[in-house]
Amino acid sequence: MSTSTQSAASIQRLQHKRQTLEDAYSPPANFLEIDVCNPETHGVNKDRYTDYEVRMRTNLPVFRLKESSVRRRYSEFEWLRGELERDSKIVVPKLPGKALRLQLPFRGGGDGRFDDEFIEERRRGLEDFINKVAGHPLAQNEKCLHMFLQEQTVDRGYVPGKVRTT
Amino acid sequence: SFFGLVSQGAEIDIVLDGQESRKTAELKLEDGRKERLPLYYDGETVSGKVNILVKKSGTKLEHQGIKIEFVGQIDLYFDRGNRHEFVSMVRELARPGILTQGVCYGFEFVNVEKPYESYSGANVRLRCYLRVTVVKRLSDLVKEQDICVHTLAQYPDLNSSIKMEVGIEDCLHIEFEYNKSKYHLKDVIVGKIFFLLVRIKIRHMEVQIIRRELAGSGPAALNESETLAKFEIMDGAPVRGESIPIRLFLSGYDLTPSMRDVNKKFSVKYYLNLVLVDEEERRYFKQQEVTLFRRAEKRRRPIANSYIEQAIFHHRTAQFGQQQQPTTRAQQQQPQATPPLTTPEDAAAAALSPGRHGDANNSAADSPELESGSTHVSPALPAARSAPGIKDVLGEDDDDNY
Numbered sequence: 001m002s003t004s005t006q007s008a009a010s011i012q013r014l015q016h017k018r019q020t021l022e023d024a025y026s027p028p029a030n031f032l033e034i035d036v037c038n039p040e041t042h043g044v045n046k047d048r049y050t051d052y053e054v055r056m057r058t059n060l061p062v063f064r065l066k067e068s069s070v071r072r073r074y075s076e077f078e079w080l081r082g083e084l085e086r087d088s089k090i091v092v093p094k095l096p097g098k099a100l101r102l103q104l105p106f107r108g109g110g111d112g113r114f115d116d117e118f119i120e121e122r123r124r125g126l127e128d129f130i131n132k133v134a135g136h137p138l139a140q141n142e143k144c145l146h147m148f149l150q151e152q153t154v155d156r157g158y159v160p161g162k163v164r165t166t
Numbered sequence: 167s168f169f170g171l172v173s174q175g176a177e178i179d180i181v182l183d184g185q186e187s188r189k190t191a192e193l194k195l196e197d198g199r200k201e202r203l204p205l206y207y208d209g210e211t212v213s214g215k216v217n218i219l220v221k222k223s224g225t226k227l228e229h230q231g232i233k234i235e236f237v238g239q240i241d242l243y244f245d246r247g248n249r250h251e252f253v254s255m256v257r258e259l260a261r262p263g264i265l266t267q268g269v270c271y272g273f274e275f276v277n278v279e280k281p282y283e284s285y286s287g288a289n290v291r292l293r294c295y296l297r298v299t300v301v302k303r304l305s306d307l308v309k310e311q312d313i314c315v316h317t318l319a320q321y322p323d324l325n326s327s328i329k330m331e332v333g334i335e336d337c338l339h340i341e342f343e344y345n346k347s348k349y350h351l352k353d354v355i356v357g358k359i360f361f362l363l364v365r366i367k368i369r370h371m372e373v374q375i376i377r378r379e380l381a382g383s384g385p386a387a388l389n390e391s392e393t394l395a396k397f398e399i400m401d402g403a404p405v406r407g408e409s410i411p412i413r414l415f416l417s418g419y420d421l422t423p424s425m426r427d428v429n430k431k432f433s434v435k436y437y438l439n440l441v442l443v444d445e446e447e448r449r450y451f452k453q454q455e456v457t458l459f460r461r462a463e464k465r466r467r468p469i470a471n472s473y474i475e476q477a478i479f480h481h482r483t484a485q486f487g488q489q490q491q492p493t494t495r496a497q498q499q500q501p502q503a504t505p506p507l508t509t510p511e512d513a514a515a516a517a518l519s520p521g522r523h524g525d526a527n528n529s530a531a532d533s534p535e536l537e538s539g540s541t542h543v544s545p546a547l548p549a550a551r552s553a554p555g556i557k558d559v560l561g562e563d564d565d566d567n568y
Contacts, residue, residue: 014343014358016409023407030365030403060365062336132446137337137366164336 031059034134034149036127039119040071049073050119052126056149062140062163068150074098076154077126080133083144087160090139093132096125140164176227176265178298178309180234182214191314193293194286196243203314206280206294212236212313213274216298220265230301232260236275238282238315240431241291242382252429253279253294262301282428283317283460288390290381290432317423319459322348331362332452332518339363340518342440342452344412350461351421357412359440361404367445371400373412374439375419376453381432393439395419416458423460440518452518 038053051073058066077095084092099113099122112118133139134149141162148154182188182204189205206212216234220227238253255278259271273296285292294315300307325346333339339362344355359371375395381388395418400410425434436458442450 011354011356011413013411013413014345014356016358016360016411017407019407019409023405026405028403028405029363030367032367135367135444135446136448137334140337 027059029059031057032131032135033057034127034130036123036130039123041114041119048114050114052123054130054149056134060140063150064146065150070149070152072148072154074122074126076148077129079154079156080144080148081129083160084133084139084142087144088138088142090136093129095129096122176221176300176307177219178300178307179217179219180214180296180298180309180311181217182212182311182313185214191284191316193284193312193314196286196291201312203284203312205314205316207316207318208280209277210280211274211276212278212296213272213276214296216259216271216273217268218265218270218300219268223267225266227265227300228263228302229260229265230262230303231258232271232298232300233258234271234273235297235299236278236294237297238280238294239292240429241293242431243289243291244388245382245386250429250431252282259298280315281317282315283423283425284313284315285422285425285428285432285434287379287381287432287434288392289379289388292428292432316460318462319350319423321350321461322459328454328456330452330454330520332520333363334450334518337363337365338368338442338450338518340442342454344438344454344456346456348457348459349416350459351423352417352461355412355414355416355438355456359399359410359412361406361408361410364403364405366448366450368400368403369443369445370398370402371404371410371440371442372396372398373414374441375414375416375421376437376439377421378435378437379432380435383430394421421458424457450518 033056035055036052037055039050040052041048041050043049051071053069054072055069056063056065056067074095081092081095084090099118130149134145139145141164143158143161143163146163147158185204190202191205192200192202195201216232218232234257236253236255237251239249239251242248242250255275257273257275259273260269280294282292284294293312295310295312297311298309325348327343327345328347329341329343331339331341341360341362342357343360344357346353346355349355355373373395374393374397377392377394379388379390379392381390395414397414399412404410421436422434424436425432427433435455437453437455440452440454444450
C-alpha cells in the first residue's frame with residue numbers, strides 16, 4: 001500500500017547518456033571465435049597420431065593476431081592445460097578423455113583412437129575446452145595460451161609468464 | 167503463545183491490554199515456524215493481566231511468591247547458554263501464599279525501554295518477552311509471552327547516491343549507480359548500469375539482496391550470508407554505451423533494518439550484489455553495502471486507538487532525551503567500503519573492483535581485488551583448486567552457494 005504514497009517521480013529512471021550511433025552499430029568488442037576442425041591422421045601403423053586445426057578469429061586487443069590457424073594434437077592440449085593449472089589462478093576445465101582403453105591391442109572392432117566417431121567426440125570436447133579457456137580474462141594473460149593459439153609450433157622449452165603486466 | 171505450559175496445579179495466562187486493536191508482526195521461532203506477535207515500540211507501556219487458574223477445584227496451590235518480568239535478551243545459538251539480558255524489569259504480583267481458586271493480577275511496565283528490534287536469525291536471536299513465575303519449593307511454574315519490537319528511524323537528512331566505476335582491466339568496465347545509500351523497508355531501489363567496455367560475452371545480469379549476519383565477536387564470531395532476492399535486470403549481451411535501468415521494490419522481500427553492533431553482540435548488514443554472468447557461466451560481481459531502516463507509517467489508522475497514539479508520543483519523547491539510540495546511529499552510517507574477496511562464496515567469482523576514477527573509499531589494499539589507479543592488473547580470480555567447497559568458475563554454476 002505504501003507505493004500509493006510514492007510519487008511517480010521518486011521511482012523515475014535515472015538520467016543516462018544516450019548511446020552514440022557508432023557504439024550501437026559497431027561490431028562488438030568481445031568477438032572471439034575458435035574452431036577445432038579438420039582432423040587429420042598422420043603417419044602409419046603404430047606411430048600414427050591425429051591432429052586438428054585450431055582456427056581463431058577475434059578482435060580482442062590482447063591477441064596479437066586477429067586471425068590465426070595452427071595445427072595441434074591432443075598431447076599439446078594436455079600441455080596447455082597443465083601450464084594453465086600451474087600458472088594461472090583459474091580452475092581449468094576438463095579435456096575430453098584420454099582413451100587409454102582404446103589404445104590396448106586387440107580391442108574388438110573399429111580403429112580405436114583413430115575411429116571417426118571417437119575423433120569427432122574428441123574434436124567437440126577440444127573445441128569446448130579451448131573456447132572456455134580462451135574467453136577467460138585470466139587465461140588471456142598467459143603466454144602459453146597465446147603460443148598455443150597463434151604460434152605455428154608449441155615450444156615446450158618456452159619461458160612461462162604473463163602477457164599483460166600484473 | 168503457549169510457551170512453557172505449566173505442568174501441575176495451575177494454568178497461567180498472560181493477556182496484554184489492547185490486543186484486539188494492536189498491530190501484529192510475524193517473527194520466526196527457533197524451529198523455523200512463524201509466529202504472529204503483538205507489536206510494541208520503544209517507550210510504549212506494556213501492560214495487561216495475568217490469570218492464574220487452579221486446575222482441580224478444591225486443591226491448594228502453595229507458593230513462595232508470584233512475579234512478572236519484562237525481559238529483553240540476545241541468544242547466541244552456537245554458544246549454548248550464552249544469553250545476554252539487556253533489559254530486565256520485575257514486578258511482584260503476590261507475596262508467598264496459597265491459591266485455592268482462580269486469581270487475576272494486573273501489571274504495568276510503564277514506558278519500558280525497548281532499544282533494539284526483535285530479530286530472529288541464523289545464529290542469533292533477539293527477543294522481548296514477559297515471564298510470569300510462580301515460585302514453588304521444588305520447581306517453579308513459568309509462563310512466557312513474547313512480543314515483537316520494531317525500532318523506527320527518521321528519514322535521514324543526508325542520503326547520497328552510490329556511484330562507482332568498477333571492472334576488470336581491459337575486459338569489462340561498468341559504472342553502476344544506486345539512487346540512495348539508505349533505503350527504508352518499503353522503498354524502491356532506482357539505479358542504472360552503464361557499460362564502458364565489454365570484451366567478454368555477457369549472457370545476463372542480475373541484482374541480488376544479500377543479508378550478512380555477524381554473531382558474536384573475536385575468533386568465535388560466526389558470519390552467515392543469505393541471498394534474499396535475485397532480480398534479473400538484463401538478458402542478452404550489452405555493448406559499450408548502453409545503460410540498463412534498475413527498479414527494485416523492497417516491499418516484496420522479507421527484510422529487517424540494518425543492525426549495527428547490537429549490544430556489541432551481533433550485526434545485520436545488507437548488500438546489493440550486482441552479478442554479471444558470461445556465456446561460460448563465469449560470474450563477475452560487485453557487492454555494495456546499503457543501509458536499511460524502518461520508517462514510521464505515514465498513514466494513521468482511522469480507528470484512533472489510544473495505545474497507538476501513546477506509543478508514538480512516547481517514542482518521540484524517548485528519542486529526545488537519549489544520547490545515542492541505535493535508530494539514530496543507523497541514519498548516520500556511511501556506505502561501507504567494498505568488502506574484500508574473503509569468503510569462499512565470494513572467492514569463486516570475479517570481484518569487480520574500482521577503476522581509475524572509482525571510489526577512493528575502497529580499502530582494496532589487502533584484498534585480492536584490483537587496486538584503483540593501476541593500469542594492467544589481472545583480475546582477482548581464486549586459487550580455487552585446492553580449497554574444498556569453492557565453486558569452479560569455469561564449470562557448473564551453483565547459485566545457492568552464493
